[in-house]
Amino acid sequence: MTPFTYHRATTVDEALQLGRQPGTRYIGGGTNLLDLAKAGVEQPIHLVDVGWLPLGTIESLPDGGARIGATASNADTANHALIRERYPLLSQALLAGASGQLRNMATVGGNLMQRTRCHYFYDTGFSACNKRAPGSGCGALQGVHRMHAILGASEHCIAVNPSDMSVALAALEAVVVVRGDGGERRIAIADFHRLPGNTPQFDTVLRPGEMIVAVDLPPSRLAGHCHYLKVRDRASYAFALVSVAAALELDGRNVRSARLALGGVAHKPWRVPAAEQVLVGRPLSTPAASEAARLLLDGARPLPNNAYKLALAQHAVVRALGIAAGGMA
Template sequence: MDAISYERAGDVAGAVRAAQQPGTVFIGGGTNLLDLMKGGVARPLRLIDITHISGLDTVTTLPNGGIRIGALVRNSDAANHALVREQYPLLSQAFLAGASAQLRNMATVGGNLMQRTRCAYFYDTAFTQCNKRMPGSGCASLEGHHRTQAILGASSQCIAVNPSDMSVALAALDAVVHVSGAAGERTIPFADFHRLPGDRPDIDTTLQAGELITAVDLPPPLFSANAHYLKVRDRASYAFALVSVAAALQMDGEHVQTARIALGGVAHKPWRASAAEQMLNGQPLTQARLHEAAAAALRDARPQHENAFKVQLAQRAIVRAVNLAAGRSGGVA
């Protein structure tokens, strides 16, 4: 094993200063980073422990009525926090759908945002073709197994998917990520935080070198009455999504005032189903319209031969998730 230096940061400014050295990585819960290190996928030279920075492990109310979730809030604590559970049930459900109870007790919100793909070719260093691990080497999954891979927004360089459940809900809720770096503090709209692979699949986010995630803001709760997170997977627990749907609605009787729909398990980043939302906004929620909206959401899908089933699966999952969000018993799909 390579030698690794360790430093415990006392505050955000100190952590950011320490991170300006090449090869430095922040560590919080470590539930993903340590796996990557043990497998030889990640080889940091220096770890900056941020778990003792005060103020990053709280959930607070914002002046506009929204909430701020600190980057060090554990996933289990966020899922069960009264403000999240009551005002943002979509996010609470997404947290509880992820990983296992033991992992949720360790994993942090900031770390969840930084999860790397679970593509087997990325994790197994015996495979030398992985543009995400070794840019320019190729993508073994294109010619190999790709049942779980992307059907939207992929490129000829990478068809891996983002594994986070939390991030799918945050995408639907229009969250904002706060970061601090050498150039100061800035905010990143959630839609701009994760990247599509393009010709640089090794870069997952729009963070600059040495920037630290400090918090995630959620806007005022507009969808607390009608929201549902649906996760379709091969087994009932401790499995990543084949397809997931975060659906949130503002309803006026049987009419949809505003719809928010995001998909997981289908792209390199949480995928906002804007076309489906536009077809539902301001319209009565009929089953015919909902099926049309679901089809529109997958119109640009480009599956591989092993994961073509995901197109219909995602359409049916959208229909079911929206029906459940609207309070329709059984969530007819």
């Protein structure tokens, strides 16, 4: 591990001032950054501990939404009465991630910032990884890519975003609140994570020195009919092969509004408004859910080892919608 300095920030302003130094990284629970530093993938010069800042509260907003502080733990967020009552989809997604011990340490801000779990990225013995060493190539393209992206990938990177929480936040249309030298900035969750394109080394749109301070959730009418479905190799402590965040607002049996997001298939949570709109105005049925899944997966470009994800995602979307609705018409 490369030597680094450590400073525990006591205020947001102090953290931002320290964050201006080149080579500085913010650290909360450290459940991802420390692993990367030990492996030599990340080589921070300065670590600024923001885990002690007063950013861990979860509170109702005047408009009926909710604000989750960036340092709130995944466990506290999943089990908070406000989140369980108004945003059970988020609670389900958080509880599907990692292990109890990791959820106790991991923070909401850190979860948004976790890096992709591609083994070519994590293992510095592989020289070809554009995310770790831009311009070196993508070892996964011609290598083992069973876990990798079928949507939104590029010739430079086919890794996927590993976060369960972010998939639920995408369906809930959350907003990430950040602070930096330019003051506060609000970023829609749909715009927060980047597709790899020609610069896969950048996972998010955060500017140098910016820090996540909160996640805002808008008022929602989707609490009564939602489900987070995670398909993985084993029942616990495994990343998603495919995941689905499904939420519905029902008027009797008819769908008034719908939200769908896929995880495990792209560099960011994947939403397609047309896939949601096709469900609106009629009872949920297997053909309608299948059509939504088809639209959600339109443009997919699987590779030989991960072509199974197409059928898996199709069935997962139909199943998640059926569970959310309490059955098909």
